[in-house]
Amino acid sequence: MSEIIIQNLLSPVVLFFVLGIMAALVKSDLKIPSGLSEGLSIYLLIAIGLKGGIELSQYSIEDVIQPIIGALILGSIIPFITLFITRLMKMDLKNSIGLAATFGSVSIVTYGAAISFIEKNGVPYEGFMNALVVIMESPAILVSLLLLKVLENKKNESAMTIRNVGFVSGSARLFDKEVLRESLFGKSVLLLLGSLIIGLILGDRAVPMVKPLFMDLYSSVLILFLLSMGITTGQRLPEVKKHGLKLLLFGMFTPILFGALGVLTGHLAGLSLGGITLMGVLAGSASYIAAPAALKTSVPEANPSIYLGLALGITFPFNLIIGIPVYYEMAKWIQ
Structure with missing residues (x-):
């Protein structure tokens, strides 16, 4: 294990x-430059989507249905676990929902780094794994917003008379139109899904x-993008530290928990060693693109320095340096 971590560090x-x-x-x-950073991000989204679509075209629906179901289940249950843990930490509801959406969604750059890691180690993986990145982007965001509305309604129901008409009206407002648009058609999801469909066709x-x-050129562009992300991460670190030790520990230990769930799910779905590792990476990563964009619109009371600072300042570098090799070792062990 230590050799793999050192190899990844270097x-x-x-x-x-x-x-x-x-x-x-x-x-x-x-x-x-912000324009260059934006361009590199767009490049990575298109590259991952195209590669996933091209590879997915080589498989039948029977080959991919179990991994897809597994990805959807992970994207749906991780927000529940995150919310449970953060409420035990006595965090307020809005910031708990922010972390639930962020940690339930995925980091595309972490996934890209994981691909580079397993390819460097000569480990094959299923090409359709790139498609699972798209599938896991939105469910956690939608589930987290649903949880927020349900819990808020539960808090207020003692002061309200629940009628059928009122229930239908409340349900209709569970999701704001703008929130749904951002979750399903935001930049990252749209580029990934669009590139995936183009590659599939x-x-x-x-x-x-x-x-x-x-x-x-994928690996070379990834280096430039991670240099940019490193600068941003360094700037976010102070924002995370001021929120206390519990939050720092959350950002390092929950990825291992969720990554283990991902590894187990990948194993049950019948994936190869590389596929199991990538499923663990997807489950253990945290979004700092799609989820924060949706949260900014739907839960403006949630503090970005908590959910974005933690995802970018702690969990992202933790996964990049330690998490990916750990998920790989978990995958080897479970096989």
């Missing part, structure tokens, strides 16, 4: 990420055109 993607953190901590004037015919840019 990989270019991790070292450039650490360089970005150091630059932020020493208050260097190193900056990645074209199949191998798309390879000659997309391979030079979106496959051959």
Whole structure:
């Protein structure tokens, strides 16, 4: 295990990420232009979606139905577990929901780093795993918002007379139209899903055109993006620390718990060693793109420095350095 962690620490993607953190901590004037960072993010979303669609076109529905069901189940139950833990920590409801949505959704960049890790170790994996990234993006956000409405209604029901008409009206307002739009058609989901469908329709015919840019250069572009993410992470670290030790421990230990659930789910779904590892990575990661965007609209009372700072400042680097090798070892053990 220690050898794998050291090997991961010495990989270019991790070292450039650490360089970005150091630059932020020493208050260097190193900056990645926002336009370039946005462009790199778009590139990674398209690359993962295209690769997933092309690979998915090689499989029948019977091959992918169990992993898809497993991904949907994970995306639905992790918010419940997160909410239970945070309420035990005496966190208020709105910030608990923020963490539930964030940790139930996935980090695309962590997933990309995991692909680089297992490919470097020569471990094959199912190509349709890229499609599961898309599938796990939205369920946790929707489930978390549903939990918020249910708990808020439960809190107020003692002061209200529940009638059938009132119930229907309340149910109709469970999700704001803007929230649904952001959850299902936000930038990250739209690019991933759109690229996946394009790759699925074209199949191998798309390879000659997309391979030079979106496959051959993927690892190099990931290095640039992680340098940018390292700078942002270093800037967010102080925001997390001021919220106390419990929150810091939550950001490091819950990924292992959720990652173990992902590894178990991948094993039960019949995935290979690489596929099980990636399922663990997806379950153990936390979103800092899709979920925060939806939360900003739907739960403005939740503190971004908690859910975004924790996801980006603690869980992301933890997974990048330690989590991915741990999920890989879990996958080897369970097989």
